[in-house]
Amino acid sequence: MIAAAVLVIFLFSCNNNTEKDNSNNNETMEQRVNELATFKLTTDISKLTEEEKQMIPLLIDAAKIMDPLFAYQTYGDLDSLFNAINDPATKRFAEINYGPWDRLKDDAPFIEGVGPKPAGANFYPHDMSKVEFEEANLEGKTGLYNFIRRDTGGKLYTLPYHEKFKEQLEVAAGKLREAAALAKDPGLKNYLNLRADAILNDDYQKSDFAWLDMKNNGLDIVIGPIETYEDQLFGYKASYEAYVLVKDKEWSQRLAKYASFLPELQDSLPVDKTYKTERPGSDGDLNAYDVVYYAGSANAGGKTIAINLPNDEEVQLKKGTRRLQLKNAMQAKFDKIMVPIAEVLITPEQRDHVKFDAFFANTMFHEVAHGLGIKNTINNKGTVRKALKEHASALEEGKADILGLYMVEQLLDKGEMEGDIKDYYTTFIAGIFRSVRFGAGDAHGIANMIRFNFFEDHKAFERLADGTYKVNYENMKAAIDSLSNLILTLQGDGDYDAVAKLVKEKGKIGAQLQKDLDRLKEAKIPVDVIFEQGSEVLGLK
Numbered sequence: 001m002i003a004a005a006v007l008v009i010f011l012f013s014c015n016n017n018t019e020k021d022n023s024n025n026n027e028t029m030e031q032r033v034n035e036l037a038t039f040k041l042t043t044d045i046s047k048l049t050e051e052e053k054q055m056i057p058l059l060i061d062a063a064k065i066m067d068p069l070f071a072y073q074t075y076g077d078l079d080s081l082f083n084a085i086n087d088p089a090t091k092r093f094a095e096i097n098y099g100p101w102d103r104l105k106d107d108a109p110f111i112e113g114v115g116p117k118p119a120g121a122n123f124y125p126h127d128m129s130k131v132e133f134e135e136a137n138l139e140g141k142t143g144l145y146n147f148i149r150r151d152t153g154g155k156l157y158t159l160p161y162h163e164k165f166k167e168q169l170e171v172a173a174g175k176l177r178e179a180a181a182l183a184k185d186p187g188l189k190n191y192l193n194l195r196a197d198a199i200l201n202d203d204y205q206k207s208d209f210a211w212l213d214m215k216n217n218g219l220d221i222v223i224g225p226i227e228t229y230e231d232q233l234f235g236y237k238a239s240y241e242a243y244v245l246v247k248d249k250e251w252s253q254r255l256a257k258y259a260s261f262l263p264e265l266q267d268s269l270p271v272d273k274t275y276k277t278e279r280p281g282s283d284g285d286l287n288a289y290d291v292v293y294y295a296g297s298a299n300a301g302g303k304t305i306a307i308n309l310p311n312d313e314e315v316q317l318k319k320g321t322r323r324l325q326l327k328n329a330m331q332a333k334f335d336k337i338m339v340p341i342a343e344v345l346i347t348p349e350q351r352d353h354v355k356f357d358a359f360f361a362n363t364m365f366h367e368v369a370h371g372l373g374i375k376n377t378i379n380n381k382g383t384v385r386k387a388l389k390e391h392a393s394a395l396e397e398g399k400a401d402i403l404g405l406y407m408v409e410q411l412l413d414k415g416e417m418e419g420d421i422k423d424y425y426t427t428f429i430a431g432i433f434r435s436v437r438f439g440a441g442d443a444h445g446i447a448n449m450i451r452f453n454f455f456e457d458h459k460a461f462e463r464l465a466d467g468t469y470k471v472n473y474e475n476m477k478a479a480i481d482s483l484s485n486l487i488l489t490l491q492g493d494g495d496y497d498a499v500a501k502l503v504k505e506k507g508k509i510g511a512q513l514q515k516d517l518d519r520l521k522e523a524k525i526p527v528d529v530i531f532e533q534g535s536e537v538l539g540l541k
């Protein structure tokens with residue numbers, strides 16, 4: 001309350017500033033809002049059954065309840081913050097960010113007078129130190145599903161989510177049960193009922209098992225307190241979020257078919273046979289979905305285009321995980337970000353080869369290709385992961401990228417897939433620019449840069465005098481083969497020193513490329529997407 005009151009006073013005083021100052025502020029906020037491209041979340045509703053059409057609005061209603069719960073977790077009384085903001089662009093930006101901190105700029109405050117974001121968000125008392133927490137004799141204090149609060153005597157106590165939000169969660173559970181009553185698939189019916197129970201008592205394991213057991217559902221919902229990123233103090237507390245999902249049955253069938261080629265593709269990998277003795281795992285549960293609603297944590301900050309759950313390690317050990325690729329969310333990033341990037345950096349006569357179908361296929365084959373190659377070194381150094389230590393992830397991601405493209409080549413050759421290999425190659429190169437646009441610090445970024453520099457050395461593409469890039473299709477295949485060979489060999493040998501050298505020399509953005517990436521900033525290409533979403537957007541109300 002006190003924080004909100006201080007803010008209100010400040011905002012009023014802000015209005016007394018000179019007009020010039022205000023317009024500058026507005027411009028900046030408007031620019032920040034405009035850097036986020038709006039995309040409508042839809043799906044082909046003609047493919048839905050009558051029951052599914054009735055279920056989706058119920059699932060969306062349940063999902064929507066995660067918004068105010070997350071708002072409380074991350075900030076507190078968000079409504080009073082919104083009410084205190086007069087400038088429409090600032091208000092909109094605060095709504096997008098679920099608070100006064102810019103999520104895509106390291107949580108920098110964008111309302112004057114607002115201090116830095118508390119590391120523990122609103123999960124802990126703001127005046128609590130780490131030491132006080134660690135010394136507190138408090139049962140369940142590291143649990144995922146409670147707030148830490150201070151009583152009138154100043155003593156810390158835990159407040160379970162399901163008690164704090166009892167009323168709202170009962171409404172959400174009711175919506176899930178209504179949807180369950182309509183569900184034809186027994187697996188989905190069971191999951192929705194168990195998930196309704198779970199959000200009311202914060203015991204999620206049964207519903208996680210039921211979620212993995214469900215295989216023939218057309219709809220899906222991920223809902224509840226799930227990820228712990230928002231708790232930057234300890235990483236203990238889970239944030240409410242939801243995704244309402246429609247399974248893409250066509251793509252899911254195709255994926256199952258492609259996965260069945262893994263053994264034969266493994267045998268044909270361009271590497272000595274000693275590096276491909278393991279039987280490739282198709283590691284099952286990978287499917288494509290359209291997401292029709294993002295809520296809570298999922299809707300705050302950068303939008304995810306893939307989900308891998310559950311997080312419960314006991315469930316993972318017994319049943320594995322499920323990977324969900326969000327096709328229409330990828331389409332959003334493709335249309336609003338990738339195509340404009342290609343218009344700056346790909347030579348004009350090849351731009352038509354940058355296609356969504358190729359982008360989506362490359363992404364899906366990346367996932368499947370993690371199953372190729374080997375997990376254990378061939379020289380008694382143990383697992384590849386252990387032998388390559390901190391570089392293991394970058395090399396594994398690099399493997400999946402390049403072998404994904406290799407799979408596309410092979411399946412096209414076999415006539416199992418349709419399309420023009422030029423689309424896949426060009427889209428693949430444009431995808432590198434998208435991935436390293438904001439730096440190449442993480443495993444994916446390093447993998448992308450190793451590949452970019454390797455391809456450049458092997459003349460798989462060239463930079464033209466006009467500052468665009470041209471793919472040399474005739475050189476691509478050889479470059480893909482030799483990079484595949486290099487990565488598979490390094491993994492099999494568990495050659496830590498050679499990998500460290502590769503990462504050091506090739507895993508970074510060169511001066512020329514950096515200049516070219518800077519041109520993307522000048523071209524004002526959106527940094528991310530925000531969604532227009534809901535039952536009306538889908539045409540279901």
Ligand SMILES: [Zn+2]
Pocket residue numbers: 366367370397400
């Ligand atoms: Zn990967």
